[in-house]
Amino acid sequence: MYSKQTVIRNVSGLHARPASEFVALAKTFESKLTVKRLDTEDAVAANAKSIIKILAQGISVNTPVEISAEGPDEKVAVDKMIALVDSKFGED
Amino acid sequence: MKILKGNPVSRGIAIGRTYIYKAFTADVHESYFEAGHEKEMLKKFMDAVDAAGKELDAIVESLSIESPEKAKIFSAHKEILYDEEVAEEVTEMINSDRAMPEFAVDMVFTEFAILLSKADDPLIAARAADLRDVRNRVLRILQGEEERNLANLNEEVIVVAHDLLPSDTATLDREKVLGIITEVGGATSHTAIIARSYKIPAVLGVPEATEILATGDSIVLDALDGKVMLVPDKETIQEYKDKLVEFTKDELEASKYLDRLPLVASGEEYSIGLNIGSTEPSEYIKYSDFVGLFRTEFLYMESEHMPTEEEQFKAYKKVLANALGKPVTLRTLDIGGDKSLRYLVLPHEDNPFLGKRALRLCLALPDLFKTQLRAALRASAFGEMLIMFPMVGTIDDIRNAKAVVDEVKADLRHEKIPFDENIKIGIMIEIPSIAMVADLAAQEVDFASIGTNDLTQYLHAVDRMNADIVDYYQSMSPSMLRMLGNIFAEFNKIRKPISVCGELAGDPVAAIVLYGLGLRKFSMNASNIARVKRMLSNFTLDEMEAIAETVQSKATQDDVIAYLETKINNREKVTLTD
Numbered sequence: 001m002y003s004k005q006t007v008i009r010n011v012s013g014l015h016a017r018p019a020s021e022f023v024a025l026a027k028t029f030e031s032k033l034t035v036k037r038l039d040t041e042d043a044v045a046a047n048a049k050s051i052i053k054i055l056a057q058g059i060s061v062n063t064p065v066e067i068s069a070e071g072p073d074e075k076v077a078v079d080k081m082i083a084l085v086d087s088k089f090g091e092d
Numbered sequence: 093m094k095i096l097k098g099n100p101v102s103r104g105i106a107i108g109r110t111y112i113y114k115a116f117t118a119d120v121h122e123s124y125f126e127a128g129h130e131k132e133m134l135k136k137f138m139d140a141v142d143a144a145g146k147e148l149d150a151i152v153e154s155l156s157i158e159s160p161e162k163a164k165i166f167s168a169h170k171e172i173l174y175d176e177e178v179a180e181e182v183t184e185m186i187n188s189d190r191a192m193p194e195f196a197v198d199m200v201f202t203e204f205a206i207l208l209s210k211a212d213d214p215l216i217a218a219r220a221a222d223l224r225d226v227r228n229r230v231l232r233i234l235q236g237e238e239e240r241n242l243a244n245l246n247e248e249v250i251v252v253a254h255d256l257l258p259s260d261t262a263t264l265d266r267e268k269v270l271g272i273i274t275e276v277g278g279a280t281s282h283t284a285i286i287a288r289s290y291k292i293p294a295v296l297g298v299p300e301a302t303e304i305l306a307t308g309d310s311i312v313l314d315a316l317d318g319k320v321m322l323v324p325d326k327e328t329i330q331e332y333k334d335k336l337v338e339f340t341k342d343e344l345e346a347s348k349y350l351d352r353l354p355l356v357a358s359g360e361e362y363s364i365g366l367n368i369g370s371t372e373p374s375e376y377i378k379y380s381d382f383v384g385l386f387r388t389e390f391l392y393m394e395s396e397h398m399p400t401e402e403e404q405f406k407a408y409k410k411v412l413a414n415a416l417g418k419p420v421t422l423r424t425l426d427i428g429g430d431k432s433l434r435y436l437v438l439p440h441e442d443n444p445f446l447g448k449r450a451l452r453l454c455l456a457l458p459d460l461f462k463t464q465l466r467a468a469l470r471a472s473a474f475g476e477m478l479i480m481f482p483m484v485g486t487i488d489d490i491r492n493a494k495a496v497v498d499e500v501k502a503d504l505r506h507e508k509i510p511f512d513e514n515i516k517i518g519i520m521i522e523i524p525s526i527a528m529v530a531d532l533a534a535q536e537v538d539f540a541s542i543g544t545n546d547l548t549q550y551l552h553a554v555d556r557m558n559a560d561i562v563d564y565y566q567s568m569s570p571s572m573l574r575m576l577g578n579i580f581a582e583f584n585k586i587r588k589p590i591s592v593c594g595e596l597a598g599d600p601v602a603a604i605v606l607y608g609l610g611l612r613k614f615s616m617n618a619s620n621i622a623r624v625k626r627m628l629s630n631f632t633l634d635e636m637e638a639i640a641e642t643v644q645s646k647a648t649q650d651d652v653i654a655y656l657e658t659k660i661n662n663r664e665k666v667t668l669t670d
Binding site: 015016020023027047049050051052053055056058 | 168171172175176177178204207208211212216219223397
């Protein structure tokens with residue numbers, strides 16, 4: 001199990017195109033990947049490979065999140081996912 | 093031979109076979125299978141997902157060139173289709189609960205749709221509709237039914253449906269659709285407008301058409317009189333073949349009037365405008381003097397996100413370019429609760445046509461309104477643009493809307509972005525309350541255009557989409573004629589341009605009366621230009637003024653029409669001699 005935290009900084013948050021890119025990247029890894037909001041008490045870790053689960057989280061800009069992975073490529077997976085978020089998905 | 097009657101909304105004749113177009117409705121029940129069939133059922137589910145994926149690929153491909161925005165919607169559907177969580181849960185339900193694939197799919201997709209619809213962000217909540225769409229596609233495949241859309245027709249057919257949605261008409265194969273019959277809808281419904289612009293004969297408001305007719309039935313569609321003949325005998329078929337020849341000939345004759353100067357028989361001029369609703373150039377612009385109505389709703393309805401200022405600016409510039417230097421009257425967003433946008437959840441209202449729509453919606457959503465106005469004003473630097481507000485009910489509405497325009501102008505000036513400082517601002521006259529104070533309104537605007545479809549609806553308290561009460565929708569009633577005459581008079585008095593852009597302007601018989609009442613600007617669908625020009629060229633100003641005066645004293649619309657028929661008496665059918 002490996003996790004890292006970051007903050008969503010792109011304007012449209014984890015919605016629409018960014019969400020698609022997020023899920024597409026997640027699917028390239030073998031490990032189980034989750035993303036969890038850190039700004040609310042009862043947030044549950046959501047499957048990062050499910051577009052529906054990601055959309056349902058409603059993660060918008062300035063939301064702190066934790067990305068975790070469990071599996072053979074867990075470290076590389078988390079690092080790459082964090083890098084994608086930090087790149088702001090190419091928005092501004 | 094059975095004869096069905098309906099409202100002929102797009103002139104023409106079609107002889108051929110029917111295709112009953114029914115939207116798929118899933119009828120799923122809680123059901124389970126016997127132990128031992130898990131693998132088989134799972135395979136059924138996976139195969140259905142694959143088949144759905146292939147369908148979506150085909151759709152994306154066929155839309156990607158002409159409508160890339162629409163294609164994105166279906167790409168998003170593919171994403172949902174292959175969602176991991178969905179696959180896991182359906183698999184679980186099939187393996188552990190032994191739920192039938194249809195039942196499992198229905199439960200899981202619906203569960204997720206509900207989950208999404210609870211999201212705070214309305215954009216996310218709106219995606220629930222996508223989930224339902226994908227669910228229905230998979231269910232349809234599981235139930236062994238063919239894909240239904242009008243884009244992939246194998247042969248020429250006459251389409252019969254309860255109603256056609258913009259998504260149906262937008263992708264229909266114009267080469268293969270010989271005619272359209274629907275159970276609901278009126279002359280001004282979306283289907284009617286599309287049918288006319290595609291020159292497809294259409295008869296709407298034929299109750300139970302989808303029950304009475306079956307796919308493959310041989311019929312004659314008479315969209316001149318408004319009749320559908322089922323299993324026509326040889327004589328009828330021949331009769332209509334002849335009528336079709338005559339109709340085609342008449343259309344050809346009328347088309348000779350297209351490039352003539354718009355003059356009445358006594359030499360006075362008038363002008364012809366074109367009504368458009370897309371960025372597609374029209375070959376009819378060369379037969380028009382102006383674009384009297386540029387509907388902007390398509391930008392909002394065909395996109396999966398709020399159209400940005402840049403996107404709108406580009407579109408408006410293109411429309412100005414298409415107009416070859418002629419003025420374009422841009423109507424700001426005219427939409428309400430009856431439509432649904434993928435990215436903006438419009439409030440559900442009991443009476444959307446009396447609700448927070450069009451200008452009211454824009455004034456309540458200043459960001460949306462300003463974005464459109466900014467784009468329009470920026471485009472105005474590249475051609476002659478006029479801005480027109482829909483759904484104006486009072487002088488306050490006009491002043492409030494103009495105030496926003498002034499704010500936007502100030503912003504653009506500050507940002508040093510060029511725009512037409514003298515841009516003309518006007519209104520649609522479609523609500524009786526503003527028509528009643530036409531004199532006051534004329535003082536506040538640079539021009540106005542009358543939306544006779546909605547004006548008739550609001551004046552006569554008739555839902556123009558309701559085929560059941562179509563007789564109450566009277567666009568040439570004495571009430572309408574008096575109201576129109578008064579509006580023309582008030583605007584003509586202070587020399588402010590007044591036009592009619594509703595369907596009435598494109599009706600040759602009505603055009604005579606409108607001209608006689610004082611109208612000189614007629615804006616219409618391309619398909620009506622030739623016939624209106626032909627009709628007006630056959631009457632003198634004096635004749636039309638006399639006709640207009642007489643009809644105003646008639647008591648009912650029937651009396652008006654009967655009188656007009658005696659005066660017109662096929663005069664316009666005189667062949668062009670030069």
